Amino acid sequence: MSPRHWALALLLALPVLAAAQPQAEEPPLTVQATLDAGQQERYRRLIHELRCLVCQNQTIADSNAPLAQDLRSQVERQIAEGRSDDDIRHYMTARYGDFVLYKPPVQRNTVFLWAGPFLLLLGALAIALRQLLRRRNAAAITPAAPDPQALQKLLDEDRP
Amino acid sequence: MRFLIPAALLVVLLVFLGIGLTRDPREVPSPLVGKPAPAFDLALLGEPQRYTQDDLKGRPVLVNFWASWCAGCRVEHPLLVKLAGEGVEIIGMDYKDTDEAARQWLQRHGNPYRRVVLDAQGTAGLDWGVYGVPETFVLDANGTIVYKQIGPMTEQAWTEKIRPLLQGQKS
Numbered sequence: 631m632s633p634r635h636w637a638l639a640l641l642l643a644l645p646v647l648a649a650a651q652p653q654a655e656e657p658p659l660t661v662q663a664t665l666d667a668g669q670q671e672r673y674r675r676l677i678h679e680l681r682c683l684v685c686q687n688q689t690i691a692d693s694n695a696p697l698a699q700d701l702r703s704q705v706e707r708q709i710a711e712g713r714s715d716d717d718i719r720h721y722m723t724a725r726y727g728d729f730v731l732y733k734p735p736v737q738r739n740t741v742f743l744w745a746g747p748f749l750l751l752l753g754a755l756a757i758a759l760r761q762l763l764r765r766r767n768a769a770a771i772t773p774a775a776p777d778p779q780a781l782q783k784l785l786d787e788d789r790p
Numbered sequence: 791m792r793f794l795i796p797a798a799l800l801v802v803l804l805v806f807l808g809i810g811l812t813r814d815p816r817e818v819p820s821p822l823v824g825k826p827a828p829a830f831d832l833a834l835l836g837e838p839q840r841y842t843q844d845d846l847k848g849r850p851v852l853v854n855f856w857a858s859w860c861a862g863c864r865v866e867h868p869l870l871v872k873l874a875g876e877g878v879e880i881i882g883m884d885y886k887d888t889d890e891a892a893r894q895w896l897q898r899h900g901n902p903y904r905r906v907v908l909d910a911q912g913t914a915g916l917d918w919g920v921y922g923v924p925e926t927f928v929l930d931a932n933g934t935i936v937y938k939q940i941g942p943m944t945e946q947a948w949t950e951k952i953r954p955l956l957q958g959q960k961s
Contacts (some may be wrong), residue, residue: 683818683921696886697921700912725919727821 669709676705676715679732680722689732820919820938827853827933828917835884835892835906845905847933850956852880852926854903854943855915857887858895860923866942867899873948874902878956882906885915885923928952 665673674691680701682693690698690705701722708718722730734740822828827843834841846853854870856863874880882903884892889908896906909915918927928937936955939947 700916704916724821725917726921727818727919729818 664710665706672715673706673709676709676718677702680705681730681732683726683730817940818921820935820940822919822927822935823938825935827927827929827935828914830907830909830914830917832914833908835889835908837905841881841905841907843933846881846929847931849879849931851904851929852878852952853883853918853929854880854926855883855885855909855918855920855923857885857923858891859887860885862922862942863924864899866924866944867902869943869945869948870902871900873943874904879904883909883914883918885909885920886912928955930955 677691678689680690682688682690682695682698682701684695684697685693688698690701692698704721705718708721713721719731728734728740734743736744827846829843831840831842852873870880880902882905884906887908887910892906892908896903907914912920915923918925922941924942926939926943927935928939930936937952939952
């Protein structure tokens with residue numbers, strides 16, 4: 631292969647190489663490594679579902695903002711104290727609102743958020759079905775057989 | 791007729807996007823509005839006694855989370871000094887700061903606070919749902935949070951939102 635081919639091959643491979651990069655390292659435990667394997671698993675899951683409020687679109691696992699560090703150590707401490715996942719989620723929403731959860735709870739003001747995509751899908755299906763039926767009906771209409779007398783009449787009229 | 795439905799959908803979409811543009815994504819509504827002030831028990835700057843949420847009751851107050859390292863606090867500071875001069879009681883919550891830095895900062899820029907509570911670890915900040923200083927909570931005489939200002943206090947927020955709330959309190 632010529633150098634140009636090599637360069638092209640490398641360029642094409644770049645996205646694949648980037649995807650193969652290991653994910654950013656997990657933030658280290660801050661308080662003390664007193665969590666057993668199951669608790670560490672819960673810790674990892676929880677910090678990936680809580681939003682870092684100062685960075686908007688990052689979880690507290692992804693961010694190193696001081697607030698994210700504080701919230702991570704809260705999660706860690708509360709797990710060590712034996713609190714349940716729901717207790718910890720409740721602790722966070724009581725202070726920061728539902729916005730802190732990446733997965734919003736199903737409640738009155740989020741009904742449309744949850745049901746919306748399905749409603750849109752139903753609407754799209756209804757439109758598609760209507761189009762299909764209309765097309766089938768159109769195909770079902772066969773042109774009527776021509777009336778030979780009317781045809782003859784037309785031909786006669788055309789004759790000078 | 792054929793384009794009516796897509797056009798209507800587009801208009802609806804544009805209206806939603808338009809509303810989205812007028813909202814500040816940094817302002818997260820606080821679930822604490824309408825609830826009693828969260829509990830704390832902390833030391834004061836330059837005073838021997840401790841300060842708790844019960845000390846906030848009995849009259850309307852502003853609880854202002856600030857820090858000497860916070861740039862937005864410099865922005866709102868002249869307004870707070872002015873409000874304090876008009877007789878508004880402001881309690882300062884010195885968030886993740888040191889006594890010495892706080893004292894120097896107040897000497898340099900003026901002290902609008904009736905009391906300065908030292909939240910050196912940011913524990914009160916966490917319980918009050920603070921996610922970035924400055925933030926100001928408006929408390930009624932029962933110690934209930936009636937409003938939260940996120941970011942620097944502004945003349946507009948004071949005259950349009952907070953002062954009417956406090957006036958409603960006194961009458």
